[in-house]
Amino acid sequence: MYSDFVSLVRDNVRTYGDDRSFTFISEEPGRKYKEHTLGFAELDRRARALARRLEARGLRDRAVLLLYPEGLEFITAFVGCLYARVIAVPAPLPDLDAGRFGRTRRIIEDADIALILTDTAHRGTLDAWLKAAGLRSRVHCLDTQIGKDADPGDWAPPAFSPDTLAFLQYTSGSTSDPKGVMVSHGNLLCNGEEIKRRIEGSPDTVGVGWVPHYHDMGLVGQFLQPLYLGCKYVFTSPITFIKRPALWLELITRYRGTITVAPNFGYELALRRVTDRQLEGLDLSSLTVVKNGAEPVRAATLEALSERFGPVGFRPEMWMPCYGMAETTLLVTGAPLGGGPVVRDFDAEALAKDAAVPRDAPSGAPPPGTRRLVSSGRPVTLDVRIVDPETRAERPEGGVGEIWVRGGSVARGYWGSLEESRAVFGARTSADEGPYLRTGDLGFRIDGELFVTGRIKDLIIVNGRNIHAHDIEEAARAAHPAALIGAAFGIDAAIDADLDADAGAAEDDGREHVVIVQEISTRAAAGMPLDELAALIKARVARAFELPAVSVVLAARGTVRRTTSGKMQRRLTREAFLKGEITALADDLEPGVTGLRRTPA
Template sequence: MYLYDDNRRGSVPFKTTNLPLWGHSSEQNLVRILQQRANYQPSKTAYIFLDRGESEQCSLTYEELDKKARELAAILCNSHLQGERALLMYSPGIDFIIAFFACLYAGVIAVPIYPPRRNQSLDRLKAIIDDCQAKEVLTTSSIKNNLENSLIKYPELAHFQWIATDNLPTRINAHDFQPVRIDKDDLAFLQYTSGSTGNPKGVMVSHGNLIHNECMVKQAFGHTEQTIFAGWLPLFHDMGLIGNVLQPLYLGIPCILMSPVDFLQKPYRWLKAISDYRATTSGGPNFAYDLCIQKITDEQLKTLNLNSWEVAFNGAEPIRAETLEKFAQKFAPCGFRKEAFYPCYGMAEATLFITGGMSFNAPKYKTIDEKALEENQVVEVERQKPYSRTLVSCGHEWLEQTIKIVNPHSLTECKNNQVGEIWVSGGSVAKGYWQKPDKTKETFEAYLSDTKEGPFLRTGDLGFLSSEKELFVTGRLKDVMIIRGRNHYPQDIELTVEQSHPALRSSCGAAFVVGNTGNERLIIVQEVERTYLRKLNQQEVTSAIRQAVAKHHGLQVHEVILIRTATIPKTSSGKIQRYRCKEQFLKQMLDYLPSNSSCSTQVTLKRTA
């Protein structure tokens, strides 16, 4: 039968037989699942990678993936690397997937990481290697060659064992190798957090965590053997790896992949892949939908057919109601339905997915009073009322996972419609941070102070549960700015800023505070659209920012910093790194636009926190 029901929307170029879809089981793991896929559906396409996001570059069947993973795993075992850590440093593509499963087969703890660019600082790479005590780096010949000059400055990295998996000297008969025995509590890999609020830490994800989370995603997203994935998310990041690579394998269905760079250069490629392959599940952070709204032309719209798209997940804060509505309106003529949108919430410390709604329902919104929110209270108001904010529901609990909203100071549970820190417990919560027992205890072993219920994962995110038990995320605990004794959420101010003038880039600004209590100074750092760089009237733009922030938030902006396109610090999933932006501001390391005759509004600060 066809993977997608021809009678509903359209057929696809993949066929399958009825295949088992495993539920959550303590005896299951991804190695066993891949072996079963290779035995029972050997010629089924598992992954297709698109060259420049447009034409098929290469593909893997389940039999090919199993064979290649066994070959590399045998080499790893012969090098006595079982239980050791190995960095996986690959450009997006098939090589990464093979290396990841080879590590699982050999009992090597994989540490996915994006390869540094040529001549880029290797400080972060060195920090991760020092933290996880990696014994080797799995990569390709081209990446290793590109890094040779950089390694001269870091001789301690050059002495590591670098294995170019695309140029192995010998091949071992794959049938002679048997994967190591795996227990559900064994570590599968270390997911280094992208560092939106601090230094990266290695999250210890077990095999049991992975199976629990994959089962939860399957149930919540409504996936079946007819599901088809398409995606561009970075494979070393939790959303790309666990969502776009491991969920398709768990389901036994195909995934069409492309490089994040190819998507960013031309967002049309993403939607065209969905259209061409009749993909049913695809998604990314909120900014990806904004890019499609901004960059895809009317002529390109005529070539798209998006009526196969059933689950358009949006999984990184802030999820903006305006983005969902504009995207649904623009792409409705292509067959996109607003009910396809699937806002959800998750993080690496919980493997990936935490909450989501019912996949066949349209997104749910709640408009609340901003002044009440400053006091951690939820008061619903009309959508168009001044000083209001529309939030998007991130759904509810799944698979016996528990969500609590907790006062971060008293550590007691909040009532419904009261803002507090989001706490999570369940089978997807990871084992902790690698080699950081104190931080693990602080983050992963929280208990309610009155009932002693626990342990819970403290997410560091703020939000509330509605009376219907729907989760609404309001921001990051560490990002909340206290100005004159009142709470302000930086993402609200950042949205006001970017909408104040057409020269400002969407989702490319940071708001933060410097100074001591009682002397807080609001700083705005904002990227400018590339097309405006040469003709920018900086005085006009900074004045528009100041007026908008004063009008909508009642705040005075102490300094506006306009910076070049694509220079604001972001995580791999597109989140603004406000702490790094503040650090660069204080050290005067931002990529400032050169002043012009129209600009004389910046205030010179003594750069102290």
């Protein structure tokens, strides 16, 4: 019916006016919260006015950087860019206090940015940085909260097509430098329909969340999907959520939220931080969809949260584990509505050899030698294949391979990277079927369910066995209540010593070493000596995976490197370890690893 996203949004504006809205909850002094509401009709008026200002600058089909704190001003700016046929580039505000603008500058250079849209509070600091960085002559800031108002009545919709570029979604850079994914109007329409069908969304849907707007889950799932459905959405900032996770549940209760979405760590934070007293007065029974995605979904999290919040209306069938990525606009697979999660046990040794062999137990804890996995659900209409990444032959059911995706949600490629776009977005199977997107993720399908096992780049190969980093991290975390998030990676003593001339002499024993940088809570250690805790984690991991060489480094919270959206960066954590940039509270290192670390300057 629609050929562009703007036409759909404007139809919803005409149909619902300000009866549908975005509501932002801000934290005020004294732990008070303030409600700010922007109706669809007012959003449309402001977006048309901003579109006229952008058109006057001749920015059609040019990339413009959006640097905003969480709030309603970002939504106005993004929709204004859509209306003006300007390519929006959402990005996190740089750390202004610490002067960290490196990622922002890389995006400016990569996307050839000439204009930054921001709010009044951040205009001055960004201007000062641009001047200090020598960019002020070609990059300017526009404060969208002030200035001469353009007449929204003067705006006329430009010509759109499904191929018109809507925005660039810069990837988080968890395994590589950020890249700008080119998302078109056609991609937004296709993925909007994918999500609508999976969640059975309607104008009566009420979303509640806190995921940042520059993350694909936040931008598409939390901001653009309400515009697609014509429904209400209530949100707060990630910082406010982290400070007080109970607010998330209070908002669901107050606004009778029907859907919420977050990465697994958000649910774990709620489990750890929401007190029994804070549960009083909560009512989560209005929820029908609780999406969990963007990182590995833990069965233990699903089970614990269902049990903990069951007395206040949470039902296990609300869970909707899902899988997606920026390169597919967002959603690829999700559990069917009301079916709850599919959790199965598989033979760990067989998985290490790229075969999924079910070992489902009747009940209780999984038997030794098994790996418990949560299904990421099923595709709606997208074509999802499991392909051998080397031979490009399609794998049979139960065979582990790379996840390939084809369909209208798959983006156009990476901005300014034709060769890489062809390699990633233009893959063909050995039977010459395609083009497919190569996701870089490993998984398998059984009984129609997609199980994601890890990233290709996060594989640790020991004695010819493929072990996924997050499996090791799970085992380390389960070893003791003091263990928090951890990052596991492999180190080859011979290779890494050769690559780093500044490293000390390493004992080359011809083995790939597994290193775990494990954040801990010293309070939860309950007096246990930290060297004993390191030894305990080492022993548990070595025994669980039959690993001959495991090294453990215990560190404080915040040590493991993360992206701006909270996703773990194992590669950067590995580099920091080798450079001696990680301060150990205690460690238990193999001799072949000890000499590889530089001595901090």
